[in-house]
Amino acid sequence: MxxxxxxxxxxxxxxxxDDRLPVVRFAKEHLMDFPTPKNLNYWWTFxxxxxxxxxxxxxxxxxxxxHYTPNVAMAFDSVEHIRRxxxxxxxxxxxxxxxxxxxxxxxxxxxxxxxxxGSYKAPREILWILGVIIFLLTMATAFMGxxxxxxxxxxxxxxxxxxxxxxIPLVGEQIKQLVLGGFSVGNPxxxxxxxxxxxxxxxxxxxxxxxxxxxxxPGNNNPVGVEVKDSRDTVPFHPYYTMKDLFAMVVFMxxxxxxxxxxPDILGHPDNYIMANSQVTPAHIVPEWYxxxxxxxxxxxxxxxxxxxxxxxxxxxxxxxxLMLLILPWLDTSKVRSGSFRPIFKWFYGLFVLNFIxxxxxxxxxxxxPYTTLAKVCTAYYFIYFLVVLPVLSRIEKPKPLPTSISESxxxxxxx
Amino acid sequence: MATQAEHSxxxxxxxxxxxxxxxxxxxxxxxxxxxxNQLNPDASTxxxxxxxxxxxxxxxxxxxxxxxxxxxxxVRHRTAAEIEEAQAVPLSDLKDPETDEQRTKPGHEQWxxxxxxxxxxxxxxxxxxxxFDGWFCPCHGSHYDTAGRIRRGPAPLNLVVPPYEFVSxxxxxxx
Numbered sequence: 001m002x003x004x005x006x007x008x009x010x011x012x013x014x015x016x017x018d019d020r021l022p023v024v025r026f027a028k029e030h031l032m033d034f035p036t037p038k039n040l041n042y043w044w045t046f047x048x049x050x051x052x053x054x055x056x057x058x059x060x061x062x063x064x065x066x067h068y069t070p071n072v073a074m075a076f077d078s079v080e081h082i083r084r085x086x087x088x089x090x091x092x093x094x095x096x097x098x099x100x101x102x103x104x105x106x107x108x109x110x111x112x113x114x115x116x117x118g119s120y121k122a123p124r125e126i127l128w129i130l131g132v133i134i135f136l137l138t139m140a141t142a143f144m145g146x147x148x149x150x151x152x153x154x155x156x157x158x159x160x161x162x163x164x165x166x167x168i169p170l171v172g173e174q175i176k177q178l179v180l181g182g183f184s185v186g187n188p189x190x191x192x193x194x195x196x197x198x199x200x201x202x203x204x205x206x207x208x209x210x211x212x213x214x215x216x217x218p219g220n221n222n223p224v225g226v227e228v229k230d231s232r233d234t235v236p237f238h239p240y241y242t243m244k245d246l247f248a249m250v251v252f253m254x255x256x257x258x259x260x261x262x263x264p265d266i267l268g269h270p271d272n273y274i275m276a277n278s279q280v281t282p283a284h285i286v287p288e289w290y291x292x293x294x295x296x297x298x299x300x301x302x303x304x305x306x307x308x309x310x311x312x313x314x315x316x317x318x319x320x321x322x323l324m325l326l327i328l329p330w331l332d333t334s335k336v337r338s339g340s341f342r343p344i345f346k347w348f349y350g351l352f353v354l355n356f357i358x359x360x361x362x363x364x365x366x367x368x369x370p371y372t373t374l375a376k377v378c379t380a381y382y383f384i385y386f387l388v389v390l391p392v393l394s395r396i397e398k399p400k401p402l403p404t405s406i407s408e409s410x411x412x413x414x415x416x
Numbered sequence: 417m418a419t420q421a422e423h424s425x426x427x428x429x430x431x432x433x434x435x436x437x438x439x440x441x442x443x444x445x446x447x448x449x450x451x452x453n454q455l456n457p458d459a460s461t462x463x464x465x466x467x468x469x470x471x472x473x474x475x476x477x478x479x480x481x482x483x484x485x486x487x488x489x490x491v492r493h494r495t496a497a498e499i500e501e502a503q504a505v506p507l508s509d510l511k512d513p514e515t516d517e518q519r520t521k522p523g524h525e526q527w528x529x530x531x532x533x534x535x536x537x538x539x540x541x542x543x544x545x546x547x548f549d550g551w552f553c554p555c556h557g558s559h560y561d562t563a564g565r566i567r568r569g570p571a572p573l574n575l576v577v578p579p580y581e582f583v584s585x586x587x588x589x590x591x
Contacts, residue, residue, distance in 0.1 A: 156538075156539065159533070159537075159538040159539075160537040160538055160539065160555070161537075162538075163533075163536075163537045163538040164537070177456065177457055178452075178455045178456055179455070181455055181456070181457060181458065181461070182457045182461040182485070182486055183457065183461070183465075183485035183486055183487055184485060184486035184487045185486075186461070186486050188457075188458065188461065192455070278483065278486060278487070278488060279481050279483065279488045279532075279540070280540060281539040281540040281554075281555065283554050284554060284555070285539060285555050299537075299556050299570065301570070302556070302557075302569065302570035303570075304572075309572035310536075310570045310571075310572055311535075311536055311537070311570065311571070311572045312572075314570070366554070366557075367554075367555065367556045367557040368557065372557070
């Protein structure tokens, strides 16, 4: 797939440039002529939507940083200043805040698409692992960004999450102080989180570049999960997928714009409009919606496991829930990539999606019955899906017959 | 002889490679150390590490929350019933066994001084509530008794007693 350059410099300037820095050749190979399976459905457009989301966050973020003050005495007011006084600041701040939610919505759809169509399977393991790294970096960035407005949820979210470090045996308290720059969440914490919140998106952009590089070596997976066999299975990326992706982006921007213009605060928690107070905890601490499933797993472990206490156990479970994705390519060894041809897998996958939504719901509920028991059940299924269901299904499931080529699956046997 | 000289010069070069590498690693560590260490609490943070507080103004059965090292600290003037209840608990009932005497100062049993952050994930528990008449952390449902000891819920440890001394009958130095 990597040797398909048909680029011939069109004029003397292009020829001169091509011998020195072949960027035009690169763009032609990777953004225009790149042979892409012709059967990609709309779930595949979320890759391009995510690139757009990252761009929106970086641009709005750079502008917000020009007006924001990372100091505990002024941070809360400076955000209100942006929303009330800065020209157009209300829209820019809302776009950034809503943008985080939209980013995660697209990210989850992108991940669940990969989970269903087996996009993590050979030869795309590195591509998948880079994706998990992007997911982790994005969660860290979103978390640190949420601290910056210095509201009650910001402050207590930071306190709860930084306490995760204190769960580390022996050196936990020292590491927590190192991370916070003090004995508690304070000005040094806010300063460094601001610095890192500004830095991390650029690192994410770099890993995204690697992610796309790792995509362009084996080429795209596709809904039937059959490898590309010849040129009849593909179409050039431009104009076919550039236009399709653009259309999807426009559709995606409709709910995005609705939130920005009509309900910019609906995705956040009202308690964040109370300035941070280290003496009073909100009655009920919840993270942003996109971190809820993992928050549920964190607090589902309220019992000791052998010598591991409940606190460390919760942290291990939450970390494990994400790191589980890293070893997924070796847990699901089924030869068939696409879930469409795996009759039993489909049911367990559907249950996994519902279970994930249930985990998110439970994270927003208080720690009382029946939620605590349900949280344990859902957490258990999350791990069972990866550690039991997928390895066992790989052995016992009899997949439906695969089409012999992408072309055949699109056109039907008669035309193949 | 020539081969031996060649051989020994190869050895010397190997040694130089390893030695250079080792010096490089030490040098890199020496550079990285201050870059990491700057994250630790700075002098202005450490300067606030010790405070004095007069508990005399707190009536029996009431608590105040003060700030020490940026952390909320509960100072509770316990009632006789609360002290009795705390002392009556057998150690075998406790997840993190500590006697009431270990958590207070002799002669000052009515004063309970604790860092107010739940030992699970750091929320501030609500006083005079929960199933053990002490504190209840609504975030994840940890119940503490009248000596601030964890009795039920996900928190692994008792509420932390900071280092403190009674300077006079009512003046406490914390930190």
